[in-house]
Amino acid sequence: MxxxxxxxxxxxxxxxxxxxSTSQLYxxxxxxxEAVLAEGGPLVVDTGRFTGRSPKxxxxxxxxxxxxxxxxxxxxxxxxxxxxxxxxxxxxxxxxxxxxxxxxxxxxxxxxxxxxxxxxxxxxxxxxxxxxxxxxxxxxxxxxxxxxxxxxxxxxxxxxxxxxxxxxxxxxxxxxxxxxxxxxxxxxxxxxxxxxxxxxxxxxxxxGVMPMHCSANVSRDGRSVAIFFGLSGTGKTTLSADPERLLVGDDEHGWGDEGVFNFEGGCYAKTIRLSPEAEPEIWKASHRFGTILENVVVDERGELDLDDDSKTENTRAAYKLEQIANALPEKRAGHPQAVLFLAADAFGILPPIARLSREQALFYFLSGYTSKLAGTEIGVTEPQPTFSTCFGAPFLPQPPTVYARLLGEKLDRHGASVWLINTGWTGGPFGEGHR
Structure with a gap:
């Protein structure tokens, strides 16, 4: 064939x-x-001993x-x-x-x-x-x-x-x-x-297009675009799922001459301790037909326990972007006005928020200080401080300076402001401070 x-x-x-079709694959x-059906219709699968990526x-x-x-x-x-x-x-x-x-x-x-x-x-x-x-x-x-x-x-x-x-x-x-x-x-x-x-x-x-490990959203009038850089689990999906704005995408985008565009048609969200109060759209998407749940615990009645991390902290839901009520169907928007670097600081040293100059922006982009969070890679069981250049080192086939040069060109051309956001710990390191 x-x-x-x-x-x-x-x-x-x-x-x-x-x-x-989805039904045939179900x-x-x-x-x-190879899967079980949970209440509401999601397909629950167990990925065995590998519950995260294997970058090595x-x-x-x-x-x-x-x-x-x-x-x-x-x-x-x-x-x-x-x-x-x-x-x-x-x-x-x-x-x-x-x-x-x-x-x-x-x-x-x-x-x-x-x-x-x-x-x-x-x-x-x-x-x-x-x-x-x-x-x-x-x-x-x-x-x-x-x-x-x-x-x-x-x-x-x-x-x-x-x-x-x-x-x-x-x-x-x-x-x-x-x-x-x-x-x-x-x-x-x-x-x-x-x-x-x-x-x-x-x-x-x-x-000439800058690929980015980021989420993106846009104001309802289409005039204000924001992108959120960060490693897995640092808040890209959560922060971009703002009910007052339209979601362009939650993880991978390009920034070209016409603006930003999503690489994907779906979302791959962490579900551990997900609640309908804190993240209603992601919670609803996790309980629907067509969604795949990885390593989520489900009982004999088909009921999900999103708080159970006995298999991994890195439980995931894969669902179509359209399952989010405020998703932008075109998956494209204009040029960003705000660029946000999400750093999960395990030491509790970074301020909650800081505005960066162009030089500071390129420095933090290249250094990529953040933390690997539990379960996102094999062997990571608690936050590990790391320097992940461009906030996506595991996915960069070319030298980091290639991507930094593109970012500098985009900032110069379109005048976006750059912010550093600490989505990790304040008041002390992991285990002492609060998140």
Whole structure:
């Protein structure tokens, strides 16, 4: 079938389901005992031992077409072409063992700067995740769909570090010139979205667009746009979900000549200790049909316990942006008037709020002082102070100065004010101060 068998060298033993409906993916996930249905309709899945990203297992193939622009080191680990081919063969063989789910979608709400993404998955809930998180094509766009990027996702396949050049059995590998991503050894669905984000972070600077790990909202009259930079769990989703403003997106955006645009069609919100009083829109979205809940505890009656962190602090809900009542359908807005850096200060030293000069803004952007919060990465069980350059170091394929230069150019051209917001602790460090 086009999109699986002939295009990418796959010959699955089972069915090939291309762009299956939400209901079909629900039924398959439930039939395969890979999920349970909770009260209100969300699909609840358990991602096993990986309940967060595995940044140390992320690789980029070192090849002539891209190696000179890649920021090699602790973030982007090199992998040889030979090792990529071995892993690709293993992933393809794994996908061929059963049913294959193909999802075609876009990353980028600006047609001038979007990429066509095809996800080929072994499991229905990962296909549903891709369908939820990326932007759904129209019928006409789907009929003429040609992928710019293909993600092969087969979590049962594990690497052999001795043979495959990896650190462990888990691997997330990008081949820039072939526009392919391989994911194996982890069921955590967030690896899919962040792999595509990494590709956007590589391609858009070449087009003069600044890719950003941020949320964004806009006033109802469209005149006041704000963007919120921050690591996972520092408040991007919560602060951008202001009922008095329209939500552009909660995590990944581009800033181009026409303004800001969302990369995604969905939200991926933390749900631990979520309450209808504090975050009503996210709470409602977490209890609806079409939403995927990762590692949330559900009892035998199908009732959710969003306060239970026995599996992880990093419980998540993936839902369509349209589930938020004040979401902006276009997922695009003008140029920001306010740029906010969210720093979860675990030491309790930063002021609650500070306005930054241009020079201070670029300094804090490059230093990226904040904290990794519990559960967002494997092994993080309490806030860990960190310097995550550009507030998104794990997703930057190019050197930080590339993104800082773009930010400086945007600030100079559009005159946005920049603010540092402490969403961490004040009055003392973690364990003594308050948040």
């Amino acid at each position: 086009p999109g699986a068998r002939s295009d990418h060298g796959l010959d699955p033993a089972g069915r090939v389901l291309r762009n299956a 039924m398959d996930a439930l039939r395969r005992n 297992d992320k690789f980029i193939v070192r090849e002539p077409g891209s190696e000179d622009r890649i920021w090699w080191g602790d973030v982007n680990h090199p992998l040889s072409e030979e090792h990529f081919e071995r892993l690709r063969a293993k992933v393809v063989a794994g996908l061929e063992q059963g049913d294959v789910y193909v999802v075609d979608a876009f990353a980028g709400a600006d047609p001038a700067h979007r990429i066509a993404v095809r996800v080929i998955a072994a499991h229905p809930y990962h296909a549903l995740f891709a369908r939820t998180m990326f932007i759904e094509p129209s019928a006409e766009e789907l009929a003429a769909f040609t992928p710019d990027l293909v993600v092969f996702h087969c979590p049962e396949v594990e690497a052999d570090p001795a043979e495959d050049g990896t650190r462990s059995g888990t691997f997330i590998v990008l081949h820039p010139s072939r526009s392919e991503v391989l994911i194996g050894g982890t069921f955590y669905a967030g690896e899919i979205k962040k792999s595509v984000f990494t590709v956007m972070n590589d391609r858009l600077p070449l087009e």
